[in-house]
Amino acid sequence: MSTLIMQSDSASSAEAVLATPLVRRRADALAIDLAAIPGSGVAGRVTLRDLLRAAGQTDEAATVDAGEPGTSTDGASAEVSSAPPAYVTPVVRRLAVSHGVDLAQVVGTGVGGRIRKQDVLAAAAASHQTTTSNGGKPSPAGQDARRGTVEPLTSSRADLESRASESLQGSAWRTAVVEVDLAAVTRLATEWALDAPQTGPLAVVPYIVRAVAQSLQANAVLNATVHAERGAIEFHAREDLAVELEGSAGVVVVEIPDASSTSVQAIARLMASADEDDREVSSETATFILTCGSGNDVLFDTPLLPIGRTGALNVGAVVKRPVVMSDPEMGLGDTIAVRSLVLLALTYDHRLVRSTDAARFLARVRQQVESGDFS
Template sequence: MSESVVLPALGESVTEGTVTRWLKNVGDTVEVDEPLLEVSTDKVDTEIPSPVSGVVEEILVQEDETAEVGAVLARVGDGSGASAPSEAPAAETPAAPQAEASAQPAAEPQASAPAEPAAPQEAPAAAASADAQDIVLPSLGESITEGTVTRWLKSVGDTVEVDEPLLEVSTDKVDTEVPSPIAGVLQEIVVQEDDTVEVGGVLARVGSGAAAPAAPAQPESAATPEPAPAAPAAEQPAAAEAPAPAAETVQPEAAPAAPPAAPAQPAPAQAAPAAQQPAAADPAQAAPSSGYVTPIVRKLAHETGVDLSKVSGTGVGGRIRKEDVLAAAETSKGSAPAAAAAPAVEVSELRGTTQKMSRLRKVISERAVASLQGTAQLTTVVEVDVTRVARLRQAKKDEFLQKTGSKLSFLPFFALAAAEALRTYPIINATVDGDSIVYPDTENISIAVDTERGLLTPVLRAAGEKNLAQISGEIADLAERTRDNKLTPDELSGGTFTLTNTGSRGALFDTPLVFLPQSAILGTGAVVKKPVVISGPEGDSIAVRSTVYLALSYDHRIVDGADAARFLTQVKQRLEAGDFEGNLGF
């Protein structure tokens, strides 16, 4: 019995949608809430999940076709109507290896020595694929339709636990690790590094690994070399070539299969030529596994001067954790005091190399060019005396840290003053929609965060309704999770205005770039002490004051210079007054 999958209501004013991409084909198995297809409307692009589990028996609306809300898109049933197609994907999975394997028996109908091993090689692969479960790319956000595999953390033949990271995936909004939903042995990698896969696409296959030893491949292959000594020599190059396409699933399991066949000395004697390669592959695979580090760990190692090649990882699969780097840094402090002063100038390992752009870098570059070409941007700069803010911060920072758990930096003061000014001058917070100007009813401030992957902007929502403690805590949390790759895509979208702290790296000011659809971005320079002329009742005097430059870049299509000046003037007056004690939040 089959059930219909209909186009659900996607919004009050949305009456129809266009199918942009099917994530499943006829004959594919689908689980409850697993994405079936992607639909695009005039307001949103989204995935339609399956309301039931079963087999896709019929697709009624093809890609690029439009359907009304409530229309039947597909039918999912028990698979009785799609048994033939369901076999096709199973046969297609190892298409390339099976094609070669089937070609060999056809070309060698006579029972020659190499023909026998070809058949056993095919048998374990089929058994393993029958036991394996597909690992698919999960949904990473409402508007994310595909991801690029940047790095595999496991190799074929490796054991993987439930929720243990299998690979890293990069999208246009976030880089993340994909964990394994099941425990077992990685039997096949379907999508290679740098390849792009759609949400719901099969990334790899993980099984119990128990099917391979049951196959009679090894005893037969051990028996066939007896009549012809030249046959093993011919088999070894074939076995060496086999792992390249897909026989990696067989090769790691060949070693455990050999010992049961021969109890003591025959096994080492026969396994030495062929099984040495898997044995050598294990340390080689362990080295990259233990040498793999996340961006945050790599950055920490760079900051502490730790050589990662000399660090032993204590994490899952030998992965290096932050604790390992910190421990190595503590050890090196006492052992090599002179080495700390030696590196005066650091030479980057990228010097003299050519690197492929990451997906995130491509997206940033495309958006930057599109924003510059689609808007009329200019920048207005003011200098602000933040001495009173600096004094308040100095007086309250210890108490603030004790009561809120967050450090009190200048950035929360800038964010609060900007949010208040956005309420007064909403044109700075507005967006362009055709020939209309849209004024949001909230101040969602995107906070620019520098990461090793590139610039990301998590969103501080409803900033105008928060105090300094809330703003400081949320900014610290967002920044930490951004650098640790733990943000969700929804936390990177919905910003109406951006705040970038260019002064964190010592810059006095810059001309920040506005990214569509926003209309303005505020850059805060470094807070520095310098002599300033102070006007008072007794005349002018010179005093040492803390100052900062604030640079507002804006879209001149809707924001005039006078609007920018008024906005900056309010921010300046708020900061120079320094009256924030009532906003501390404790």
């Protein structure tokens, strides 16, 4: 009996450690307890190099540090026929696909010959300056290079589609949307002079993240996981958030553990430290997901619910619009003012979350953001 208890305690402590699914799988294969490894990543996350060094595989860890060929952070097997000769992150691969760039023809300028985002963009720009076989005429501007082509379905895309379909089939999705005035947090972003502030539309996101985390404390039904195979619902004791920042190079996931106890300044620093070239894309360990379009013109989007999760929030585009304002204290009646507004779209599992739960959660988020009370 005592042996079983010790194994259970070890498993639970390992699960509490911040680490990507790739690192966890590697640790299981090496029979190493992640809880015993000091993490060097953001917020103490255990990275692949930390695990390899703890396992005594210093040569392989040095290869990870240098970014040499043969090490892939996405865990996928190298394809002999089509894989480029240098180390390429999943984000760079997606960028190459979107621009129609053959990575095998790109010379990497990074450490150890690594192909970086800038290398792909430079190759894409050079291809637009070359002529095509269509009578030697340049390709028409604004046309996607993938027109008329066939490409294989990558494992990451196939996995995403499979998970989304499984989540849709196993839960009842609904979406609720509220409009939020950003005047107060826009002013705070300037007055507080954050150590590592975001710029543009993303400047307000750390405040929204903090408000979401605190609202989840009062609405645990949206910070839960449905374990269908066990017939149980787990209400999480912490608000471990993941913020998905979507840009031209793909999705970068910023992990914010115990977000309700994390300051706005710390959240801003975590977001500013996200590296589009190196960061592994994974939000599987988060209890709640926020998605952001990085300032695109889409008013809002419906975020995908990860399997088993009960809620996810999309932060839409920040827009300026005239709004009717009422100020009874000043006795001015209704006035019209130009305000910065954003739409927050909450996707939730209606099997567990009622529409009144969703409305109460969004109302609390809006109240805190519009009041600017983050003391």
